Amino acid sequence: MRRGAGFTLVELVLVLVLVGLLATVAVPRLMDVGALRVRAHADTLQAELRDLHRQALLQRRPLTLTITASGITATDAGGTVVRALPCPAAATPCIAEAGPRSATFNAGQAARTSTSTGAALDITVSHGGTSRVLRLHPETGAISTVP
Secondary structure: OOOOOOOOHHHHHHHHHHHHHHHHHHHHHHHOHHHHHHHHHHHHHHHHHHHHHHHHHHOOOOEEEEEEOOEEEEEOOOOOEEEEEEOOHHHOOOEOOOOOEEEEEEEOOOOEEEEOOOOOEEEEEEEOOEEEEEEEOOOOOOEEEEO
8 A cells, every 4th residue: 555645744744843943033033124234233333443543653644533423534634534434324323422522543643542531532433223332442442342
């Protein structure tokens, strides 16, 4: 006697259970594109700020950062924009702190970093319910991610 082609009821139930588990765990993470954008923008800002700091030291000139809710702009001593780091179009505004703030890499040609607050300057990149904090350390100009 030949066995019937097809799936048993047990096999179908197992497949449905696995698909249900994947739907409850994986799909919400895949759909949270906003969190991925915030993380990517924060990583890009961190890399760009490190590069600007290095550029200020190598070229022996001060670079001033102006931090607003819509992004960061770096200018030289003459006011010429060296680099603009705007928020992504889908996540504007992306910087949570209110009011413009500033920091100067290679302040006074002394390889120091000064901030408008006189202390560590936090830059909170956020959109929706996701945020990541970057900290600009005074004196050294180091950029780190705050856990």
